[in-house]
Amino acid sequence: MNSTIVGQSNEQVDDYALDYSYTLDHNYTYVNKNNSEGNHAHCRETACVFSVILNVIIFLLGIIGNGGVIWIAGFKMKKKVNTTWYLSLAMSDFIFCSTLPLTIVKLVTDNWPFGLFMCKFTSFVMFINMYSSIFILVIISVDRCLTVRFPVWAQNNRSIAKANAVVVFAWVMSALLSIPAARFRKIQDKQTYKVCYNDHEGHHQTAVFIRFSFGFLIPFLSICLCYSILIRKLRENHRSKSNKPYKIMTLLIVTFFLCWMPFHIVAVMELGEYKNTPGYYSAQYVTATIACANSCLNPFLYSFMAKDLKKKCYSFLSKIESAIDEETRSGIRGTSITYSGDHRLSTAV
Template identity: 30%
Template sequence: MCLQKGRCTVPELYLGSLAGADLLLLAGLPFWAVNIALRYKWPFGEFLCRYVNSVIYMNFYSSVYFLVMVSIDRYLALVKVLHHGRIRTLSCAKANCFIIWMFSLLMSSPSIIFRRVIYVKELNMSACLLNYPNNYWVVKMDIVMMVIGFLIPAAIISFCTFQILNVLRNNQMQRFKQVCKENKATNLVLAVLLVFVICWLPFQLFRFLRIFQFTNILQGCSLTSAISNGNQIASFLACTNSCINPVLYVLVGKQFRKKARELWVRARGKSLKTFGDSLANRTTSTES
């Protein structure tokens, strides 16, 4: 996305930002892998404890709202074909991306504030843990994540997707060439959204169960253990969303493959030219 010659389109800008959010998450995985391998003994200090673990929250909020913007952009392109001129511009998209990044940073701030390297006496080790003042903080943060991070975006995405599918089913709209060209891009959007829901919905469901656990509505050692283990598995499933998205870009997005191919041909041409120049210089030097 960064190395292509032409200007990015609005959907490409949003998808590129989504890829950046995924890359941000993947950059933190080596730290978490070492942490798990050491049985949750955190060896990287207080600073990385706070900021590495806040990355997952930044990735979550930025990913979901970049997907929201992609859905809105498809909605404007397909449903409001004649009325999106001033809204669907690169400058507006750049402003939206900046706002989303700042918003995701704000929503990840509780992790930065309350994450601590805490010595656990029972386990005789120091672990990187969220140390909220009380259990009500846990409930509040889970509710905020469910409402702002899932329910509101899901409502917007569902509305846009429903409107887009209605337009694509309407034979009268097929006379617009733009609609036909946008169909393939819409398939990519739908695939990315479907994978997002599959990966993140279990995580949200276990967050919902955890609210009942911390408010003592659900009690019992076996139930607590099941919720804890399920939440851990759901967290891993949620993180795989960042690994699946790039595969979708390559398999579904023909425009992405086309530009990647152009970049490869351009890079190959430069390397062959450099090799030819080097060979010519060597020949000239030998003849001299």
């Protein structure tokens, strides 16, 4: 079907689908050869239906899983540095997942009935989730690197108070970087529906550059640097008792980048001519929903990596607690110092 998009500025069209599924505002009015008047279409495309179904699953799993991590790390377990990192990560994902019902309503009805404040707030929450998640993963990587590379310093300086301060700083930076996402969100009234969309007022390229740089590239390079130091140090340390905590950290990081990399690639592609192709908007639906899925996966990674995975008598929550507790014990072992026969420092992680 040959169709033409009418009724919206080019900049509004170009800025669509830069956020999660609720910003994939394909509320365009279509005019074809057989219809001179535009019809407001609901969610009928395969990509849209896929997004709705996956968002419902993500909402349910994300609320239950991250809620379980918050309950365990925040109330059941003793407060330690490592539990602080994972509690912050779970809180970020939980807050975002709690806004997904608005996304689902928007996708199903192709309408935004929640007003300008929620239009801005949901976009703000989405990006604060993106930034805070990757910042916390960088913090975890740096913390593990310092623990292994400088065990004496780590043992004397790692504290819950400092960990809380670092987390607060990460959240403040995430909030500052997320302000433009809320600043440029607007509502447009149509005859029978409303559109929540991005209007970057000519700053679209700058917005994409900042998101890609601070939400993906720079954190990725930082984590790679930490990993190279960790791998080299762990190869020298043959007394490591367990590498399972590093597998958990690796899974969290790999999952984040696998979920978010397609989103950023598509966002960068939008700066070129690809945005004019029919399949591009479907790619935006799919990649944005995959990025959204990252918010519900972390608790299950904790569970699957726990020691008692094969023991069916253990509950899902106990697996999460086991994984986080193992990470905490490993961090304590990493700061312990023993002397070998030739009086060299050895760290057991």
